[in-house]
Amino acid sequence: MPRGDVAGSQTTKATLALRELIFAGELEAEQRVPEIGLAERLGVSRTPLRLAFATLAHEGLLRALPGGGFVVCSFSLTDVSDAIELRGVLEGTAARFAAERLESEAELSGLVDVTEQLDIVVAERAPVLEQFVELNDEYHGALVELAKSDAITRAIANVVALPFASPGALIASQAALAREQEILVVAQHQHRAMLEAVRAGHGARAEEIAREHARLAMLNLELVLGSEPALERLPGAPLMRRAV
Amino acid sequence: MPRGDVAGSQTTKATLALRELIFAGELEAEQRVPEIGLAERLGVSRTPLRLAFATLAHEGLLRALPGGGFVVCSFSLTDVSDAIELRGVLEGTAARFAAERLESEAELSGLVDVTEQLDIVVAERAPVLEQFVELNDEYHGALVELAKSDAITRAIANVVALPFASPGALIASQAALAREQEILVVAQHQHRAMLEAVRAGHGARAEEIAREHARLAMLNLELVLGSEPALERLPGAPLMRRAV
DNA sequence: CGGCGCCGAACTGCATGCAATAGGCTCTCG
DNA sequence: CGAGAGCCTATTGCATGCAGTTCGGCGCCG
16 A cells, blocks of 8 residues: 555554544553554554654654653643643734735635634524534634744644644533633634734734633633543543642 | 664664755755665665654655655745744743743853853854854753743744754854844844843743844844855755745 | 562564555557 | 557555564572
């Protein structure tokens, strides 16, 4: 099955499956990941699995041991907080770039579309969180695209690879929490504000809103941490450690 | 030579050598990198070389082709500019974190040391650029360390992997340019200002200075682009393309 | 009884063989 | 003479064998 780094390659398969396994907590954190056993378990050979190891190591999910082999990383609360803040900084820069580089109203059509759809979802009496998360991801993707910068895109992709740092990760898990509705309303308000700031070419304002928007995820995290059932819905929750 | 991801492993050797080759422009940009020929040339097998490919692809120096294989990335002026601006943003965040998280004056000792050494170098009638670059890298490294955040550290490492985005890259190549001395003085002024801002706990100011400090690299880039001999000293210069 | 050293096994990193594909070249046909 | 299709080769992705090392267990000595 040569000549194909595309989806369907063994390497891709191994990477996705391994990431899933890690997020699900099937692999004990801070413990050596066995190469051979995993190869059988995932149905791939050791060579593509090693490639997957390298990829996840670059993403920060695995850490290479000095003596060889890899361990699953664990994250302190500070680590998670930093990742979220960092995402805010990067998305802030993306928003600023978007504002500074906007050439025509037409470029905004995608973002406008998503924003309006989000408006509808949030306005419902009982918003469907899955819909919100999906649209939310779309919104953030569209915004980053408007920055027109590969460097920014890649940097954000790297940060978001961490399970908790993703825009929608913390929303999905907090279903049925008391302040759910409130947070959604605020988030959507910020979405609209960012859109307007970008449209008006107000880069600095767009940047600041994006940063604050990410901090909403921090608030979410605190809420989720206080709720056992919500925690169980959070992908990658087993990777968090209480003590430093 | 098993059980050793440490230096000396074939993978590490291949990665370093390959990066060097790319920076030197020995591999034509936007052209398929031959796996077999390179393996012989670097004296490693194809397996570790493939690992090196994956690493450099994550760093943004290589790009995976849809049909398999890799090509050396080329960078437009905008790409380089974005990378530098992004480094500024990230170092700005690092500086802010450093200011916000400083616990004692003692933590600053390393940074203070480097700053004073830089003072001496800059004060000389004919500053030795190599010394400045080395100390400059040290300064930036120390500042990032003070941020006390793995996420930031990794993000910056990713950006700096691009040849031009590195703090000292553009300084080293501009020897004998007219405004060399001026730029060094300004840079060092900013170094001192950042140190003071961090010491005083002024996160916002530290952040802004760091951003402006990175933009000095942009100015450097423009100068270097106007000078053929300076361009030849710039690592990775062959990767830049004039037209978009 | 505890610490130290040795031995074994398991595991990892590396090299290479194999199979399959994509692109290039040629040959043929319109 | 140009365009399309078919074959062929070069090249990549994958699987597996091999060798070396590191860690755990066990025995010995103090």
